[in-house]
Amino acid sequence: MPDGGNGARRAALAERLAALRARHRDATTPEAVAEIVEQVLATMHGDLTASEATLLAEVEQIGRTIAAAKQEIASLKVEDINRAFIPSATDELDAIVEATAQATNEILDCCETFEKAASELGGEMGEALQAAVTRIYEACSFQDITGQRITKVVRTLKSIEDRIAAIVATFSDRAAGAEPAAQVAAGPESSLLNGPQLPGNGVDQAEIDRLLASFD
Amino acid sequence: MDKNMNILIVDDYKTMLRIIRNLLRQLDFNNVDEATDGAQALSMLRSGNYGLVISDWNMQPMTGLQLLQEVRADGKLRNLPFIMITAESKTENVIAAKQAGVSNYIVKPFNAETLKEKIEKVLVHA
Incomplete structure (x- = not known):
């Protein structure tokens, strides 16, 4: 055709x-x-x-x-992100860690008082009170886990901040010549420092016990 | 099992130190000292007389794994029972700790029964 x-x-x-x-x-x-x-x-x-x-x-x-x-x-105004948004977010997260630590310590104060009362009380009631206090101690370890999770979130925010800065430096006339934010050097153990895992991502105590036993 | 032995607990969260100390007291271990990072712990271990270390992993500037490696490399401390209590729950973490010579490994959050069981197991084999 x-x-x-x-x-x-x-x-x-x-x-x-x-x-x-x-x-x-x-x-x-x-x-x-x-x-x-x-x-x-x-x-x-x-x-x-x-x-x-x-x-x-x-x-x-x-x-x-x-x-x-x-x-x-x-128009993202990375300088605003650097100066206000990220620091504000990390301050809020630090405040959460501090507040939960303070609350946990007050709970522990009360538990220690209950423990003394339990030993003075004795008998079945004393044992029941002691067992309840033990469970509260176990539950209070949440503060460590939440603290580590929040630290991971802060690291993620910093990473987002660095990446946005790099993109803006590439595309923005105003940022022409600006260098991308430096990456933090990873230590030899960095691949092993992942903090708490979400359910299903890590191994539980029973699996750890089996794994350790396999070395014997 | 010698309930009067000195135990060193190491964690950068002071609340966690307090929780472990209280749980150990319930198990009748009353001679408990605390350190908030690996370097401080190593100094205390070298100058003290401890029968057991219970350490977190994720601490700065010296991690629990580095502390374990230093302990196993130290002629005086190399046979010291060492339990890692950590939120690091990936298989590669457990393997790395075992290869470094950890005596036992407890994943957070843990319960008092698990702590008791692991301490007894470690001290029986010590």
Whole structure:
């Protein structure tokens, strides 16, 4: 089927694109991509087939999407995240740890009083009271677990902060030349320091006992 | 089992130290000292006379695993019973601790019965 001149138009377009490609061989920045798109659009005058018009619309849309993304990322104001949001969030989390520690210590104060009363009371009542106090001690270890979980959340917030800073430094004109935040060097044990696991992710005491026994 | 032995408990959460101390008291162990990191613990172990160490893992600047390695490398302390009590519950953690010479391993949160059972087991084999 004859192509009605579309082949010639495509060849001409391909020639223009090849020329642009040669001129922008090392182009990697969003600005360079946008410039290429604009130049392609500027050269695409004259009659277009339906499929070429669709292609043109798609290319235009890509250009607009890149520009909008660039503007959105630049408007994130990473300095606000660095100065206010992350410190505020970590302060709140530190306050939670402090408040739960204080509450736990007050519970432990009461337990120690109950223990003294239990030993003076003696008998079945004393034993029942002692057993209840033991269960409270066990339950109070939650404070250690929640503290470690919160520490993990704080580390995650810091990681998000660093990644956003790196993205903004890449896309923002204002942040041109800024270097990505330095990564904290990982110690030799870093892969083993994961803190409490969510249910189902770690092994329970029975599995640990079996594992240790397998070494004997 | 010598209930008068000196026990060193190591944890950077003071609340946790208090809980373990109280549970040990219920088991009639009353000679209990505390350290809040591995380095302090190692210093106390080298200058004291302890029959058992119960240590957390995730502490700074010296972790529980590093403390265990130092203890096993020390001619005077190498046979000291060492129980790790930690929230680190991945298989690789248990294996790493075992390879470093841990006597037993308790995962947090734990109960008093588990603590009692592990102490008895460790001290019988000591």
